[in-house]
Amino acid sequence: MERLWTKSFILMTVGTLFLFIAFYMLYPTLPLFIKQIGGNETQIGLSMGAFMLTSVMVRPIVGGLLDRYGRRPFIVWGLALFIVAMYLYDWIGGIVVLMGLRILHGMSWAVSSTAINTAVTDMIPSARRGEGMGWFSTSMTLAMAFGPMVGIWVIQDLSYHALFRFAVVFSAVALILTFGAKMPFRPQSGARRIELFEKSVLPISTSVFFMFIAYGGITTFVPLFADSIKVNSGVFFLAFAATLALSRPLSGKLSDRYGETFIIVPALVITILALISLSFSTGLLGVLASAVLYGIGFGSAHPALQSATLRLARPDRKGVANASLATATDLGIGLGAIMLGWVSQYTSYSFLFAVSAVTVAFSMLVFTFFVKRSLKTNLRLTSIDV
Template structure:
């Protein structure tokens, strides 16, 4: 069996752990930071959404450039800009300036994560793609567990200034680790047209888009929703991430052995069940159950979807294929945060959970063209 755990794969995976820790430290704390500045729920959603929607515009271009010029230059430039953006949060004085910085931060996120994930797919043996993507995704999972908890602890015991400084340091460590990895991809000589989208992964990208509309609303507003029912949001993220960490490597192996369909379809059903549970949660027990179910469903589907994406794409178009999938992810998160931000402002968090998240996702899942691909 071909070797998976090479030095470069380990360095990239650990580097991604540090990068995503920095990212997730801001996810539950930035809405609170905006509220402290006097922002509304709609501005919270707009700020979070602006970050992801910027990535939507940048990722397709980055994906084509990766296939033409290679991965390394974009990993370095993306991480350097990410570090700078993290540090500049210390100097934010108003909502308008914050929106501008969120756009810059979104660009850095698109460049760094697209180039890193594409480089990792180059390192994973094709026969162990699901397993490799499962373990690589686990680094993001651990960040989901520790990042929000560390972020909340820092703002409670230290300050927002310390939060942004620590996040910048973690991002710098990610840069140093990735610099030590060997990137196997070498672009072919001669000018080639830069592609912006990989048509072969359109059904999968459509499915991912609808999945992440709900995900964007949950990750943005669970901290505020949990506070409204007197539950620590860190509990949700911890239970969710712990379940993800357990399910992803296992689901990746199952996808390699039995095919992606075997994993994706049941995982989507469990995800819907998690949203139903969350919609009726009134205390800690309901939040914990929904987090565990969401971790199983979402965590199982993601590595299988990534594996299917790489399998369907041409070997010379892995960059644009990864960018297409990530674009669908960011667009779903961005639109979910913005739309559900307006809903929560004019109704309530309870209405947002019961009347918007679950019916929207379940209806779209039933209509999803990706399910025809899966079957």
Template sequence: MERLWTKSFILMTVGTLFLFNAFYMLYPTLPLFIKQMGGNETQVGLSMGAFMLTSVLVRPIVGGLLDRYGRRPFIVWGLLLFILAMYLYNWIGGIVVLMGLRIIHGISWAVSTTSISTAVTDMIPSARRGEGMGWFSTSMTLAMAFGPMVGIWVIQDLSYHALFLIAVVLSAVALLLTFGAKMPFRPQEGTRRIELFERSVLPISSSIFFMFVAYGGITTFVPLFAESINVNSGVFFLAYAATLALSRPLSGKLADRYGEAFVIVPALIITIVALICLSFSTGLLGVLISAILYGIGFGSAHPAIQSATIRLAHPDRKGVANASLATVTDLGIGLGAIMLGWVSQYTSYSFLFMVSAVMVVFSMLAFIFFVKRSLITEELQNTSING
């Protein structure tokens, strides 16, 4: 069996852990920062959504460039801009300026994360793609556990100034780690047209979009919801991420053995149940149960969908495929944050999470009707070729 745990894979995975820690430190704290500046729920949603929607515009361009010019230049420049954006939060004085910085930050996020995930995809043996993506995704999961808790602790015991400086240091460490990784890529020659979207992953994109609309609501409004019922939002993110960390490697192996469809549909059903549970939560117990269920459901579905996306794409177009996946992901999170911001302002957090559950129902239906058959057909073809 081909080796998965190479030096380069480890360095990139650990670097991603540091980068996502910096990123997730802001997720539960930035909505509180905006509220402290005098913003309302709609402005919170717009600020979080502006970040992701900017990524939507940038990622398709980056994906095509990655397949032509390689991964490393975009990793370096993307992370440098990300570090600069993190530092500039210290100088924010109003909502309008914050919106502008969120756009710059979104550009840096699109460039750095698209290039990093594509470079890691190159390093993973095809026979162990589900397992490899599961372990790589676990670095993001651990960041989901530690980032929100550290972020909340820092603003409670120190300051927002300290929060942004710590995020700068973590991002800089991520950049330094990537320099030690070898990236197995040979830039394309000639003047081949740069593609902005991988058409073969269009059907699965609809399922991904709805799943991440719900995710946008969770990551943006759980901190405010938890505060409204006197629960520390860090508890939700810790329980969610710990469960997700345990489920992802196992679900990746199951996807490699039985196919992605075997994992995705049950995982989405569990995700729906988690969001319904959160909608009815009034205290710590309900929040913990919903976090655990969401960690199992979303934690199993996400790497399986990543693996399925790469399986359906052409081997020479992994950069575009990764960018397409990330673009739809960011679009879902961005529009979810904005749309659900309006929902929460005019209704309630309970109704917001119920709407999120409906979005995951749409995700499951889209997968069953548009994607499942294609995956099964592709798996049967591979089995016959290998046999």
């Protein structure tokens, strides 16, 4: 069996952990920061959405450039710009300026995260793709646990000034670690047209889009919802991430053995149940139960969908395929934050999470009717080739 735990894979996985900690430190704290400088819930949704929608516009271009020029230049410059954006938050004093910075930050996120994710997929042996993506995704999972908790702790015991400085340090560590990784990619020569989207993964990208609308609602509004029922939102993110960390490696191995469909459909059902549970939650017990269910469902579905994307895409189009999937992710989070911000302002948090459950149901329907058959055909052809 080909080796998975190489030095480069470990460095990139640990570097991603630090980058995502910096990223997730802002998720439960930025909405509170925006309220402190005079923003309302609609403006919170718009500011969170502006970040992701900027990524949507930038990622397709980055994906095509990755396949032509390689991964490392985009990792280095993307992370450098990400660090600068984190530093500039400390100078924000109004909503308009914040929106501009969110756009800059979204650009840096699109470049760096797309390049890192594609570089890591190059390092993972194809026979261990589900397992490899499961372990790599665990770094993001741990960040989902530690990032929000560190962010909340910093603003409660220190200040927003300290929060943004911590984020700069974590981002810088991520950049330093990537320098030690070897990236097995040779830029392709010639004047090929740069592709902006991988058509073969359009159905699965649509499924991911609907799933991440709900995720946008979770990450943006759980802190505010938890505060409204006197529950520490860090508890939700810790339970969510701990469950997710435990489920991802196992679901990755099952995905490699039985195929992605075996994991994705049940996982999406569990995700729907988690959101319904959250919509009825009135205290700590309900929040914890929904966090555990969401960790199992979302934590199992996400890496399996990533693995399925790479299975359906051509080997020389992994960069643009990853960018297509990430574009769907960001579009879902961005539109989810904006749309669900309006929902929460004019209805309630309970209705917001119920709407989120409906979007995951759409995700499952799209996967069931438009993706399952393609995956079965691909697995059958692969077994014939072997």
